Amino acid sequence: MNAIEGIKNMRASLKGISVVSLALALAACGNISHDVAKDGRSAGEVVWPAVGEVTPMHKGGTFPNLSNLRLMRSGLNKQQVSDLIGYPHFSEGIWGVREWNYVFNFRKPGSDEVTVCQYKVLFDDDKLARSFYWKPEACADLLKDAAPAPVPVAPAPVAARKPRVLSADALFAFDSAELAPAGKGSLDEMARALRDQGDTLRSVRIVGYTDRLGSDAYNRTLSQRRAEAVKGYLVAQGIPADRVTAEGLGEADPVKGCEEAAHGQLIACLAPNRRVEVWVTGVE
Known part of the structure; x- marks a missing residue:
């Protein structure tokens, strides 16, 4: 083996190590606690993010619905958790997300003091x-x-078990938040x-998602604009505005993972992640 071939082999080995290291880093970036058990019932060390590191939309924390918070229990999936207490207040990462963190404010009865x-x-x-x-x-x-005694009401709202999923590529041009004619149809x-x-009809919750290309801040903004565009169009078609909400979650919760490839191929592979989900709550 001559010197040039040796250098080429060394570069290939380093490149392979870099790819593996990057994959491991991305897989772990969703957890800050150490050694989270596979069954999710414990962690080697429970680590807390700094309160000041919340995403801009959650700055200062939120005042949770206590009735919903009391319904939190083992066995809920991520969608059910988000329906009760919202999505996490921190940028939890992309893959391997095994923990969600929140900052909640509680006001003492009869006082302006907040915990x-x-x-x-x-x-x-x-x-x-x-x-x-x-x-603490x-x-x-x-x-x-x-909790206060519930006031009997009938019937109770029933949320859809699955959302209506719309392809963002069918609704919008790539990297755009302007509805295309086919999308309006x-x-x-x-x-x-x-x-x-x-x-x-009790509520319509619109959630926009992007692929992983681009910065987190840009993707959150784009997904929010797309969700707002869908909301605006539905309201213009006669859906009551006070029953429709719009939220952009950027590259969170991807439905498909793709290996690195040529730019055009990667864009095509990531298409399922560019989507708008519509969750409808009605009454049976």
Whole structure:
């Protein structure tokens, strides 16, 4: 083997090591706690993110719905958790996300004093919630106050088990938030179905997603603009604006992972991740 061939082999080996290292780093970036168990019921070390590192939209934390927070329990999937207490308040990463972190504010009855608490959910390998933590631990006592007796109402809202998934590529031009004519046609059909529900329609939650290309901040902004565009069109078609919400989650929760490839091939492979999900809550 001559010197040039040796250098080429060394470069190839280093490149392979770099790719493996990058893959491992990305897979782990969704967890800050150490050694999260496969069953999600424990961690070698529970680590908390700094409160000041929340995403801009969650700056200062949120005031949770206590009734929903009391419904948190083992076995809920990520969508059910988000329906109860929202999506995590930190940039949790892309792959291998096994924990969600929150900053919650609680106001003492009859007082303007606010208690700030951190809340953590650990998931198992099947992305089901299994264990829950508070910082400080005394925050758990804030949920022990007796909840007010429920007022009988009928019937209860029922959320769709699965969302209507719309391809962002069918709704928008690539890297754009302006609805295409074909996309408007798909939304016309959806608007008719929603109007047919009449007063039984309780809420329409629109969630926009992008692929992993581009920065996190850019992708969140693009996905938010796309979700808002879909909301605006549905409202223009007669869906009550106070029943429609729009949220952009950027590259979170990808439905397909793709290996690195030529730019055009990678864009095509990542197409399923560029989507808009529409969750409808009605009454049975």
